[in-house]
Amino acid sequence: MTSANTPDQSILFTNVRIFDSTGSDPYEGEVLVEGERIAEVRKGTGDLPREGARVIDGQGKFLMSGLCDAHTHFSWVNSADLPGLGTMGVEEHTLLCARSAQTYIDSGYTMCVGAAAAKPRLDVVIRNAINAGQIPGPRYLANCQEIAVTGGALVKGITAFADGPEEMRKAVRRNVDLGADLVKLSMSGEEITGNQHAEDNYFSDEETLAAVTEAHRRGLRVCSHARSGESVKMSLRNGVDIIYHASFTDEEGLDMLEEQKDRIFVAPGLNWLVATLHDAEAFGYPPEAAEAAGYQHELDCAIEALKKMKERGIRVLPGGDYGFAWTPHGTYARDLQHFVELLEFSPKDTLLAATALGGQIMRMPDDLGQVKAGFYADMILIDGDPLEDITILQDQSKIVGIMKNGAFHKDPGSGQSARPSTLSETHRGTPIPA
Structure with a gap:
């Protein structure tokens, strides 16, 4: 749980290897935290x-920004029965969502982008x-249920429906009314x-244009x-901000992505493809x-397309x-491992x-995602070097310190640790990723 250091307490990390996410290689140094923010880096x-x-004597440990998951579903609760998520009691479901949020921050993730909720208000x-x-968790951008047209829902019970431009506008307005940060359009299928x-x-x-125009007018992305090549291009033609999957992006789509690379983000969600196969x-x-x-065909196409996106400077997030x-x-x-092993990202680029x-997709590029003076003190301290072995970040025990907003969620100095969080499977059936 978060430690009780006071807002005016200074914390000095010394004898640490700093990966500051500015593009520099790691270096030995010190980081001074005052209140919620980083005061100095030397x-x-x-x-x-x-x-x-x-x-805090880091004894040579690796200090870096907290991680970002760009495609998060708090309300998917290790279930193999997504239709069952629609009928689960809202009270039970809320508690499980809270556990998901804790699991993210326990794993070193301090930034998450909501990619749809199973019930309208869960994310919010x-x-x-x-x-x-009130509960531990990462900084979070909330979504509501994903929006599909009639005949296009992947799972009916956890989907909002809209047909035609006017219904799309109304669906977006419902997200605004519920307090969401984002709108999700379910544009293509799932095998x-x-x-x-x-x-x-x-x-x-x-x-698509009606939904995007209304969302942007009200400050939502x-x-x-x-997944399909046409859905990617339709997203780009009409101003969608974040594209999930993009597996079958063709050359025309790559050209469009490159033209909009300073605006668009792509989050492929590779682990779904890999895990479904294996x-x-x-x-x-x-x-x-x-x-x-x-x-397997989709994974092969996705790998090829994503490698080309990397070459063209398109922002691809894990x-x-x-x-x-x-x-x-x-x-x-x-x-992160898939980025290195399948997409041939270097560990540093990953x-x-x-x-x-992550700071950019959270719309806080001058506040989040770097270990830099003036940024929020959202950092993780690692017993090991993820530049040498990216898989070390899969081991909660190796993430010995977790700080958010200048307060420790997992304290490296007192022996206080966030309780390891796991969710037990709640349903069996056929899951359908969104």
Whole structure:
């Protein structure tokens, strides 16, 4: 749980290797935290004032910004029965969402972007509780239920429906009224459904433009479940801000992404594809079924497209679709491993995508995602070097310190640790990622 250091207490990290997410290589140094923010960052040791400060001797450990998951579902609760999430009691569901939020921060994630909730207000309630200090969790941008057209829902019971431009405007206004930060459009299919395919597209340009225009008018951003090449291009033609998946992006789509690279973000959610192919057999979906459904083909296409996006300077962020039975909460950093092993990102570029780009997608590029004077003191202290072994971030025990807003969630000096958080599976059935 968060420690009780007072707002005027200074904390000095000394004898640490600082990865500041500015593009520099790690360096030995010190970081002074005053209140909620980083006051100073210095190379070397012994230069920053110690009087009145609590000193944390990092003993050479790795200090970096907290991580960002760019495609978060608090209300997917390790379930293999997404339709059951629609009928679960709201009280029970809220408690499980709170546990999801704690699991994220226990895992070193201090920034998360909501990518749809199973019930209209779940994300908003959890975000507000985190902001009020009632429960532990990351900084969070809340979404509501994803919006689909008739015949285009991946899971009817957790979906809001709208057809035509005027209904899209009304659906967006409902998100505004509920207090959301984002709107999610479910534009393409998903192979595991058996009848709605990843290369389908269900929206029209008119519907997409109406949703985006209304959202932007009211200060909300729009994200899209867009696996098909056409859904990616439709998203780009009409001003969608965050594209999820983008597996079948073609050359025309890549050109459009490059033209808009200073505006758009892509969060592919690779672990869903990998885990569906390799980890789902225990839940009744063996590898041969996943391959027959097209998941290996989609993974191959996604890898090719995402490598090209990296070459073109498009902002690609890790994270996404955790909370299914075979992509359980607490395994979020598997995406970082996939970036290195499948997309051929360097470990350094992967960490930059998970930190500095996180600050950008959170709309706080001058406040979050870097270890830099003036930024919020959202940092993690690691017993090991993720630049040498990116998988170390999958081990909660190696993340020995977690700080958010200048207060320790996991204290490296007192032995106080956040309780490891795991969610037990609650339902079996067929999960469908959104």
